Amino acid sequence: MLTIGLTHYLVLAAVLFCCGLYVMTTKRNAVGILIGAELVLNAACLNLVAFSRYRTGRLDGQIAALFVIVLAAAEAAIAIAIFVNYYRLLSTIDADEGRQLRG
């Protein structure tokens, strides 16, 4: 309990993941859903770095976390561009309003 090991970080990441999951499922605002996704990605990054530190002892986990951070930035940019278009089309950011599909 007093020595910090891998399990401590994994439990913290699980808490972070569940918070992100709850945000993603309950928020109606599309930007809020994106914020939930960022929380989930952070939990995954924390896991990768913790495994790299306490198990493999090599750099692979850190580099994977680096790639995840870059992908999260790319995802946020594209998602915000889509949300701006969505808002232009429907005059709302409520994610439940986008129900009609047109080919």
Added chain:
Amino acid sequence: MTGEAIAFYLLAAVVTAFALGCVLASNIVRMALCLLGTLGGVALLYFLMAANFLGAIQLIVYAGGTLIVIVFGVMLTSRAYGTKLRVRPLEMIGAAVVTLALLAGLTAILVRTAGPVVSPSTPDFGVAQIGTELLSTYLVPFEVISVLLLAVMIGAAYLVQPEKK
């Protein structure tokens, strides 16, 4: 109680509090602020795990870049600022039940399968080693991700261009 343990529990409390703030806040600007706190806390945890370069990158790219993009998104899409988006109580209860069950299950599995606590014997990696690894072992993903970033840049600029008359 060692200094590392004190720092970990303090940071874990901060990260959990900000993440819960994200969950409980109904205002989108407050959610973004709580996300900033969470990202900063996770960056400090990276420093605690001796991943100094990754912590700095997390602060610069995530807290400095991605969060700014999100805040811009909030500002661009919240002209109807006063209108609250209501969530039905049934949805909230269902999501809370599923999430808490998942959290309990994950925690039980993690605690039960916990291996012996090993103190990390690895040396602290510097920026030079990360650079060497990126350009030797991980060269192909590195190149792919740079092409992806270019595609994202062009795609985002294309998506938000004003409509043609």
